[in-house]
Amino acid sequence: MKETLNFALIGHMFMGRAHSHALNDVGMFMKDLKIRPVLKTICGIGDGLEDTKERFHWEKSETDWHKVMSDPEIDVVSIAVPGFLHKEIAVEAARNGKHILCEKPLARDYTEALAMFQAANENNVLHMVNFNYRRIPAVALAKQMIEEGQLGEIVSYKGFYQQDWALSGAPMSWRYKSEMVGKGPLEMGIHITDMAQWLVGGITEVVSVMDTVVKERGTADGGTDVVTNDDNTVWLAKFENGVMGIFEASRAHMGRKNFQWFEVNGTKGSLRFELERMNELNVYLSNDGEDRRGFRNIIVTEEMHKYIKNWWPAGHMLGWEHTVLHQYYEFLKAVEGEYMPRPSFEDGMKAQRVLDAVVRSAEEKRWVAIAEIKGREEPGIRR
Ligand SMILES: NC(=O)c1ccc[n+]([C@@H]2O[C@H](COP(=O)([O-])OP(=O)(O)OC[C@H]3O[C@@H](n4cnc5c(N)ncnc54)[C@H](O)[C@@H]3O)[C@@H](O)[C@H]2O)c1
Structure with missing residues (x-):
């Protein structure tokens, strides 16, 4: 087995820095690797590329991602650029035999x-999509409790993702254009x-x-441009198991x-997780004594919780x-x-299919079955 794996990262800003940090530190803390x-x-374009290269100890920088794909030294390509570039880069990386870790949403x-x-x-390469919130110890505990049946039969699921940056008056960027990131609630809804x-x-x-x-945004030349994706999306869903x-x-x-x-609400218990309190899991179990039932707050930082033994003593929070x-x-x-x-491109693709259905439902004002979503006809794509 190889002892080292050579990474190239496409994208050097927000998520580029998060990926760079992870690559620097993962071997320091995860001792069994x-x-x-x-x-x-x-690789990136625009200001700050050299700064990210220096701060995060990359050996070299590049502005043309195509050159990275044909570099025989690279084993893995990580993709942290806007969604409209994901497919082109990932397909090229795969053709060149490189494993891929791609940001969410997988594509448009x-x-x-x-x-x-x-x-x-x-091309037989390994692939992963960065649904990073699966990797929170409290979320892993939630998954474990559901799988162990501690909540009984699951009847209801609520999933919310709320931010306020669209109200900040920020100028037009790729995040507000469906042709850059897709329609619908992709960036967060995915x-x-x-x-x-x-989980369910x-x-x-x-x-x-x-x-x-906010239907229009300012542009660098002092004009305005139209926002072509949505700020708010609400949807109801039916699950295969009746949830x-x-x-x-x-x-x-x-x-x-x-x-x-x-x-998550089940016949025997419920649990609730909030990302802004990511070290905690709120749990109610009906088999607690009748006189002391209530939601309890578990601080998920004990040695037996997922990933924690690699970090700090109990109560020393993760970020x-x-x-x-x-x-x-x-x-x-x-x-x-x-x-x-896991999560692989297959998981990314399944989530994407649901959100295509969410978009179609809003456009056609009706319930849409996921099976209706076949995608566009394109040469070379098998269904
Ligand atoms: N997993 C998460 O929690 C999370 C959070 C935020 C964003 N994201 C995802 O990460 C991706 C990047 O988002 P971001 O917030 O880091 O964006 P960003 O605007 O901060 O950075 C975009 C990067 O893309 C690079 N880029 C753009 N065009 C390029 C080109 N032609 N060639 C090479 N590089 C190019 C830029 O240089 C920049 O480094 C998006 O897919 C986004 O949805 C994921």
Whole structure:
């Protein structure tokens, strides 16, 4: 087995820094890792590329991502650029035999996600999508409790992701253009969709409404430009196992910063998680003594909780950056063990299909079955 794995990262800003940090630190803390990531090439355009290269100890920088794909030294390509570039880069990386860790949402729509999944499989590369919120110890505990049946039969799921940056008056950027990131609630809605399907099961049908609150934004030349994706989306979902779900993704809820939360209600208990209190899990179990039943708050930082033994003593809290580091840990373990990491492109594609249905439902004002979503007809894509 190789002792080192050479990484190239496409994207050097917000998530580029999070990926760079994770790659630097993952081997320091995750002591059972046998393979060591080597930070070879950071690729990006615009200000700050050299700064990110220096601060995060990348060996070299590059502005043309095509050159990175044909570099025989690179084993893994991480993708942290806007969604409109994901497919092109991932397909090219796969053709060049490189493993891929791609940011969410996998692509702009189901068709593109399907093409990425196929290209990765046809070229036998390992692939992962960065649904990093799966990697929070409190979320892992929630998953474990559901799987152990401690909540009984699950009847209801609520998944919300609320932020307020669309109300900040910020100028036009790729985040407000459907041609850059897809229609609908993709940027945030994809996280809560994956979380729901991972925790509870596959979604089969949705009905939704979407709204764009701030319809125009200023441009660098002093003009304005039209926002072509939504600020707020609300949807109901039916799951294959009969669970009913309520979802909301919004970037225009004043006062909400990174307020992602879910609640799972079962016949024997309920649990609730909030990202802004990410070390905690709120749990109610009906088999507690009748005189002391109530929601209890578990601080999920004990040695037996997932990932924690690699970090600090109990109560010494983890932060957001650990979610990405844990994702790299899972990715590197999969390379070591030569198995497909999860969440893979398949998981990314399944979440994308649900959100294509959410968009169609809002446009056509009706319930849409996920099975109706076939994607666009494109050459080379098998369905
Ligand atoms: N997993 C998460 O928690 C999370 C959080 C935020 C964003 N994201 C995702 O990460 C991705 C990047 O988002 P961000 O917030 O870091 O964006 P950003 O605007 O901060 O950075 C975008 C990066 O893309 C690079 N880029 C753009 N065009 C390029 C090109 N042609 N060639 C090379 N590089 C190019 C830029 O240089 C920049 O480094 C998006 O897919 C987004 O949805 C994920």
